Every structure is written in C-alpha cells, then in structure tokens.
Amino acid sequence: MIDPDRAGELIIPMVGAGGIMLYLLHVAVKTGWLETFLKNLDKPSSDAIKKQSDEMRADMDRNVADRKARQDR
Incomplete structure (x- = not known):
C-alpha cells in the first residue's frame, strides 16, 4: 500500500512538471x-x-550514352 504522505510528496512535483510542459507547448505553438x-x-x-x-544524374548519363551509341551505328 502507498503511504499517503509519500503520495502527496510525489503528486506536487508531477503537477509542477506537467505545468512546465504545458507552458513549453504553449510557447512552441505561439x-x-x-x-x-x-x-x-x-x-x-x-x-x-x-x-x-x-x-537521376546517373540515369541521364546512361541515357545520353545510349543515345550516342545508337546514333553512331
């Protein structure tokens, strides 16, 4: 079972961290x-x-070489 005093000690920092995260999200949006x-x-x-x-450049070079080879035949 969780000690009620310990739970209170954990909730406050978690709420604070959540508030900071919401503020950072707000600033990021604005x-x-x-x-x-x-x-x-x-x-x-x-x-x-x-x-x-x-x-794409390699394909162009191959196409040019193929075209030149066909013209030389």
Missing part, C-alpha cells in the same frame, strides 16, 4: 516552432535528396 517542426517531419533528409539527385 512562436510557430511546433508548426515548423511538424511540417519538416515529412520532408526527406538532405542525404536522401542528394542520393536521389545522384541517381
């Missing part, structure tokens, strides 16, 4: 930081964009 963070979650990383760009 400054627009939360909206920006949530928008950026869906964006691909710069490494993924670079990899895609490199793959």
Whole structure:
C-alpha cells in the first residue's frame, strides 16, 4: 500500500512538471516552432535528396550514352 504522505510528496512535483510542459507547448505553438517542426517531419533528409539527385544524374548519363551509341551505328 502507498503511504499517503509519500503520495502527496510525489503528486506536487508531477503537477509542477506537467505545468512546465504545458507552458513549453504553449510557447512552441505561439512562436510557430511546433508548426515548423511538424511540417519538416515529412520532408526527406538532405542525404536522401542528394542520393536521389545522384541517381537521376546517373540515369541521364546512361541515357545520353545510349543515345550516342545508337546514333553512331
């Protein structure tokens, strides 16, 4: 069984921590930081964009080489 005095000692810090978290959430919403963070979650990383760009460039180079080879025949 939980000692009632100990439970009271635990509830007050938990309520305080919850209040601090709500204040931080409020500030994040008011400054627009939360909206920006949530928008950026869906964006691909710069490494993924670079990899895609490199793959597209390699495909273009292969297509150009194939076209030149067909023209030379």
